[in-house]
Each structure stands twice: as structure tokens, then as C-alpha cells.
Amino acid sequence: MTTDEKVDQIVLGAIDEVNAHLPKDRHIRRSMDTVLYGSAGELDSLSLINFIVAAEQLVEKEFGATISLIDENTLVMEDSPLRTARTLSDHIRGLLQSR
Amino acid sequence: MINAILVSDFNLAIFSGYLCNDSQSPAITPTQAPFGQTLSVLLQRWEEEYDVAVVWTQPESVIPSFRKALEFESHDVADILKEVDDFTNAILNIRDRARFIFVPTWVVPPYQRGLGQLGFAGTLAAMNQRLVENLATASNIHPLNSQRWTGVAGKRGFSAKSWYMGKIPFSNEVFAEAVKDVKASLRAQLGESRKLIVVDLDDTLWGGVIGDVGVDGLRLGGHDFVGEAFVDFQRTLKSFTNRGILLAIASKNNENIALDAFKHPEMVLKLSDFAGWRINWTDKARNISELAAELNLGLQSIVFIDDNPAERGWVREALPEVLVPEWPTDVTLYREALLELNCFDTVAATDEDRHRAAFYQKDRERKAAAVEAPSHEAWLNSLGIKAKVSRLNKTNLQRAAQLLNKTNQMNLRTRRMTESELWEWASTPDHHVWTFNISDKFGDSGLVGIVSLAGGRVEDFVLSCRAMGRTVEEAMVRFLIDRAKQSGHATLSFEYEPTEKNKPCLDFFKASGLVEADNRFVADTQTTDVAAPAVELEEIS
Numbered sequence: 047m048t049t050d051e052k053v054d055q056i057v058l059g060a061i062d063e064v065n066a067h068l069p070k071d072r073h074i075r076r077s078m079d080t081v082l083y084g085s086a087g088e089l090d091s092l093s094l095i096n097f098i099v100a101a102e103q104l105v106e107k108e109f110g111a112t113i114s115l116i117d118e119n120t121l122v123m124e125d126s127p128l129r130t131a132r133t134l135s136d137h138i139r140g141l142l143q144s145r
Numbered sequence: 146m147i148n149a150i151l152v153s154d155f156n157l158a159i160f161s162g163y164l165c166n167d168s169q170s171p172a173i174t175p176t177q178a179p180f181g182q183t184l185s186v187l188l189q190r191w192e193e194e195y196d197v198a199v200v201w202t203q204p205e206s207v208i209p210s211f212r213k214a215l216e217f218e219s220h221d222v223a224d225i226l227k228e229v230d231d232f233t234n235a236i237l238n239i240r241d242r243a244r245f246i247f248v249p250t251w252v253v254p255p256y257q258r259g260l261g262q263l264g265f266a267g268t269l270a271a272m273n274q275r276l277v278e279n280l281a282t283a284s285n286i287h288p289l290n291s292q293r294w295t296g297v298a299g300k301r302g303f304s305a306k307s308w309y310m311g312k313i314p315f316s317n318e319v320f321a322e323a324v325k326d327v328k329a330s331l332r333a334q335l336g337e338s339r340k341l342i343v344v345d346l347d348d349t350l351w352g353g354v355i356g357d358v359g360v361d362g363l364r365l366g367g368h369d370f371v372g373e374a375f376v377d378f379q380r381t382l383k384s385f386t387n388r389g390i391l392l393a394i395a396s397k398n399n400e401n402i403a404l405d406a407f408k409h410p411e412m413v414l415k416l417s418d419f420a421g422w423r424i425n426w427t428d429k430a431r432n433i434s435e436l437a438a439e440l441n442l443g444l445q446s447i448v449f450i451d452d453n454p455a456e457r458g459w460v461r462e463a464l465p466e467v468l469v470p471e472w473p474t475d476v477t478l479y480r481e482a483l484l485e486l487n488c489f490d491t492v493a494a495t496d497e498d499r500h501r502a503a504f505y506q507k508d509r510e511r512k513a514a515a516v517e518a519p520s521h522e523a524w525l526n527s528l529g530i531k532a533k534v535s536r537l538n539k540t541n542l543q544r545a546a547q548l549l550n551k552t553n554q555m556n557l558r559t560r561r562m563t564e565s566e567l568w569e570w571a572s573t574p575d576h577h578v579w580t581f582n583i584s585d586k587f588g589d590s591g592l593v594g595i596v597s598l599a600g601g602r603v604e605d606f607v608l609s610c611r612a613m614g615r616t617v618e619e620a621m622v623r624f625l626i627d628r629a630k631q632s633g634h635a636t637l638s639f640e641y642e643p644t645e646k647n648k649p650c651l652d653f654f655k656a657s658g659l660v661e662a663d664n665r666f667v668a669d670t671q672t673t674d675v676a677a678p679a680v681e682l683e684e685i686s
Binding site: 063066067068069070091092095096098099100102103106 | 156158159161162163165166301304306307310311313316317320321
């Protein structure tokens with residue numbers, strides 16, 4: 047699996063972790079096109095926390111790298127990297143490359 | 146559906162979600178009490194009653210002197226323990242508001258090193274010891290080992306980010322493990338724990354195929370890491386019999402060749418450790434079904450362990466009620482895989498549990514005698530069955546409650562009660578509970594029957610599966626009719642409440658001669674005569 051594919055799987059894995067504690071009718075769509083955050087985002091505040099932590103832990107497990115997906119700007123930016131699963135995947139790759 | 150209230154000083158929303166979604170029995174609907182208000186929730190009146198309460202706290206939140214310890218402020222361990230006493234009193238305050246109350250023990254993150262060396266471990270151990278001792282005064286409050294959950298999750302068990310962002314101190318993995326233990330404990334309380342392990346032989350109990358390599362060629366013990374792992378696995382299986390779990394064998398082998406293996410000098414398990422076996426070339430699902438029938442156990446009581454994935458797959462498909470865990474290919478992991486199973490959790494282990502396998506061995510001898518007897522009646526009379534009847538008392542209460550909660554097949558109403566609930570019920574005016582201890586010429590079966598009366602109505606009619614079929618049931622009915630008559634009741638009613646598992650009870654009452662209407666069986670205390678000539682009854686108290 048390429049690094050890109052691994053990162054995509056991490057994002058989808060984080061969606062799986064969130065869905066594990068959500069009722070079936072509120073499951074987050076398991077797709078790279080899923081809008082995660084923002085006005086049309088599928089994650090509520092609790093699920094967002096859980097998603098971020100799950101994604102960071104999965105990155106550490108896969109790549110041995112400690113990253114932080116959010117800072118004081120991430121949640122207020124118009125073009126937040128958390129907006130979709132795909133933008134998040136790009137963001138993670140960027141963080142890994144910059145290390 | 147079981148309703149639960151979750152009381153905590155932190156956000157239990159993830160735990161609540163896992164509880165809801167977990168597919169294992171029993172299904173739970175949780176309600177989160179406002180978090181961070183633990184003491185006021187415990188001390189205030191509740192508007193609803195709950196089946197289950199979970200009280201899960203962080204030690205530094207509810208024990209202020211422990212926070213001082215964590216922050217290296219001057220503190221006294223005596224103050225810490227006094228605060229633990231105060232906190233446990235608050236938990237004891239809710240003992241009557243939920244049938245089962247679970248209290249996870251306290252843990253701190255591994256990065257809390259304290260001054261180094263033992264760190265806070267000693268203080269935390271003393272706090273947890275006090276917590277457990279204090280809560281033991283209520284039989285419906287059960288501490289749970291949260292250190293096991295954080296141990297499974299490892300370094301990722303504690304999540305600082307989740308804490309700061311959402312007041313969630315633990316990772317999802319910790320909550321997932323917690324759900325498993327809450328459910329396992331509930332299954333134990335409700336009599337749903339598994340009772341029988343059916344094991345394969347070749348490459349499961351020992352290394353090698355005995356039909357090929359003979360006894361001397363088996364890998365078992367010796368200076369061989371694989372042999373040693375098999376010995377430890379056998380030792381662990383044997384330890385389970387001390388908890389009342391039965392063992393049986395389902396193996397594709399020639400029986401005489403396979404049984405030769407028990408002569409191996411390093412065999413830990415003896416044939417007498419097994420309640421039954423089917424060693425032949427027949428399909429294992431059929432063998433397991435026959436063992437279940439022989440031992441009077443439902444398939445839902447059984448766990449099947451086999452190194453062969455094809456055999457496991459077949460039994461899973463043919464007998465979906467049998468639990469067939471995935472099994473490691475690495476024999477050094479066998480013992481761990483067995484110990485990790487949470488389907489055997491139980492409230493307590495009694496002396497009767499420890500001798501359960503011996504009971505079944507005696508039963509084999511009884512059945513062998515039955516084959517030789519000229520008639521069923523002659524066999525029954527030859528057994529010399531004695532029933533000692535005692536009123537419920539503090540000595541037999543634990544075993545009586547255990548029997549009430551574990552027995553499924555010969556159980557009229559399948560009432561489930563904690564020890565304190567049973568005692569309280571028995572102490573109510575015009576309520577009576579008696580226990581039956583059965584013995585015969587083959588041995589003592591122990592306390593195997595419970596009956597209870599409320600006026601002219603039988604509330605409980607319970608008999609262990611290993612005492613069924615020897616007219617003890619008839620003796621219990623006869624006893625109850627006599628008691629009802631002595632109390633001046635003209636009739637005695639047995640109202641059968643059907644479950645998935647208690648049809649044998651219905652079958653018994655249908656054949657009993659009592660008058661039946663819509664699952665209600667009535668005896669006229671003056672005229673109904675239920676014969677049990679083979680059972681000699683002695684009333685002890």
C-alpha cells in the first residue's frame with residue numbers, strides 16, 4: 047500500500063471508530079468525499095473530538111509519528127483541513143512530509 | 146431491554162454509545178446523568194428506577210486528598226481513606242435504586258510517576274482496597290477492574306487531548322473493554338454465563354496426532370516450549386473446573402487410542418476431569434449436540450475449542466448457539482486465549498462448583514446402573530435417593546441465589562434475584578423458601594433444588610439439570626402440596642412462564658397429573674397425589 051493509500055485508510059479508520067459509538071441512523075458516511083466539518087459537516091462536536099483523537103492515534107500506530115491535527119486556527123478557518131475526508135487526508139500527508 | 150444510569154465525573158458519552166451498540170447480550174439502554182456532579186447525583190432522589198447503575202470516577206476528582214498527593218502537597222493517607230469511606234457511603238446510598246451497580250476501580254495514567262519507584266501505586270492500591278471492602282457490604286454492588294481495561298489499551302489508554310477538548314479521559318479502546326466487562330458481569334448475574342468447554346484433542350490438548358505418533362510421540366511438557374505451552378493450557382482448563390465450568394471432549398479419533406494419551410506422564414488433565422466425551426469419527430456438531438443432551442445443558446451454555454479452523458467453521462455454522470472463539474495458530478497463545486474469554490464470568494465460586502465434574506462422573510455411574518436395572522422403577526429404588534430440605538438461611542443463601550440465577554431448564558418462572566433480594570423476599574410474611582440437598586448411593590449432589598411459596602402460589606420451582614429425571618421433581622411438588630395443605634390452602638398453583646430454555650419444566654408439569662389451564666397447573670391439596678416413592682425426604686429446618 048502506498049503512503050497515500052495508508053493515509054486514506056487512516057481517515058476511513060477514524061470514521062469507523064466514530065461510528066462504533068454512534069447510533070446506526072447517525073453513522074458518518076464512509077467515503078473520502080464525506081463532509082466532516084463545517085456547515086454541512088456530519089461530525090457533531092463530540093464526534094469531532096473522537097475523530098481527531100482516533101486519526102492521530104492511527105497515524106502514530108502506522109507511521110510512528112506524533113502529529114496534531116488541530117491548532118487554534120484549524121477549527122475557525124474557512125478552508126479548514128478538516129472540511130472533508132479528502133482534505134484531511136491531504137493535511138495529514140502534509141504534516142508527515144514536513145516532519 | 147435493561148435500562149442503565151451512568152454516573153461520572155467525566156463525559157461518558159462514548160461509553161454510552163458503545164453500550165448501546167454492543168450486540169452481545171443483554172441489550173442495554175443507557176442514560177447519562179449530568180457529569181461532574183457525581184455526589185449530588187448519588188445523594189439526590191432519582192425519578193426513575195434503573196436495572197443497572199455504573200459509577201465511574203477519577204480518583205483525584207472525588208477524593209480531594211488524593212489530588213493533593215498527585216500534586217505533592219502535604220497529605221495524610223488516613224485522610225484519603227476517610228474520603229474513600231465518605232464516597233463509598235454515597236454509592237451505598239443508591240444500593241436500593243438499581244438491581245446491579247458497577248463501580249470501576251481507580252486508575253491513574255502511567256505517566257503519573259510520583260516520586261519514582263512505587264510512586265502513587267501504594268496509595269492507589271490502598272484506596273481501591275478500601276473501595277472494594279466498603280462496597281462488599283452490598284451484595285448488588287460489583288467493583289470492576291479498570292486497570293485491566295487501561296492495560297489492554299496500553300499507552301493509548303489515556304487521552305489528554307480528549308480530556309481537554311471533551312472531558313473524556315480515556316480512549317475508545319478503554320471504553321470498549323469496559324462495555325465487555327459490564328456485559329459479562331451482567332450475564333453472570335442473569336445466569337447467562339457459559340458452563341461447558343468442549344475441547345478437541347490432537348494439537349489442542351497436546352501437540353501431535355496420537356493416532357500417528359502414539360503416546361510417546363506427543364509434545365507435552367518436557368524441555369520443549371511447545372510441550373510446556375500445552376501443559377499450561379491443560380492446567381488452565383483444569384483450573385476452570387474449580388470454578389464450576391465443565392469440560393468435555395469432541396475428537397475425531399479411535400476412542401481407545403485417544404484415551405491412551407491420558408497415560409502420558411505429563412498429562413495434567415485426567416479422564417475424571419471430563420463430564421463426558423465423544424471420541425469417534427462422527428461430525429463434531431452432532432457429537433456436541435449429543436454431549437449437550439447427555440449433560441442436560443443447552444447449546445447456549447457451550448464453548449467449543451479446536452485448533453482446526455474447518456472444524457470450528459462447521460460447528461459455528463451448524464450450531465450457532467455454541468460459542469466458537471477464533472483460536473490462535475501459535476500454541477504459546479492458547480492459555481491466554483482461554484483466559485481472555487469473558488463468557489464464563491461468575492459471581493462467586495462455591496465448593497459445589499469445585500466438585501461439579503465429580504458430580505457428572507457419578508452421574509455416568511448412575512446411568513450405567515440404569516442400563517443394567519430390570520426397570521426404570523427398579524433403578525430409581527436402587528439409588529437410595531435422599532432429599533434434605535432446609536429453609537433458606539444465611540448458610541445456604543449464596544448457593545441458593547446462585548442456583549436460582551443459573552438454572553434455565555427446570556425453572557418455573559425464571560426469577561432472577563440477588564442474594565439480598567432473595568433474602569428480603571423470603572423474610573416477607575407468608576413467603577417461604579426451601580432448599581433441597583440431594584444424595585444417593587453414588588454420592589452427594591449438593592444443593593440442587595429451590596422451591597418458594599407465596600400463600601397458595603408457587604413462585605419458584607427450580608432444579609439443577611444434574612438432578613433431573615430421578616423423581617426429585619415429583620418429591621418437590623409433593624412437598625409443596627403438603628406445605629400448602631398445612632397452611633390451610635385448598636389449592637396450590639404453579640404458573641409456568643415460558644422462556645427459550647425452560648420447556649423441560651413445562652413438559653414435566655404437563656405430565657404431572659395436575660390440572661392445567663393456560664400454562665397454570667393446579668393441585669387440590671386434599672386430593673392431588675404426586676408419587677415420589679424413590680425419594681426419602683428429611684426436613685432439616
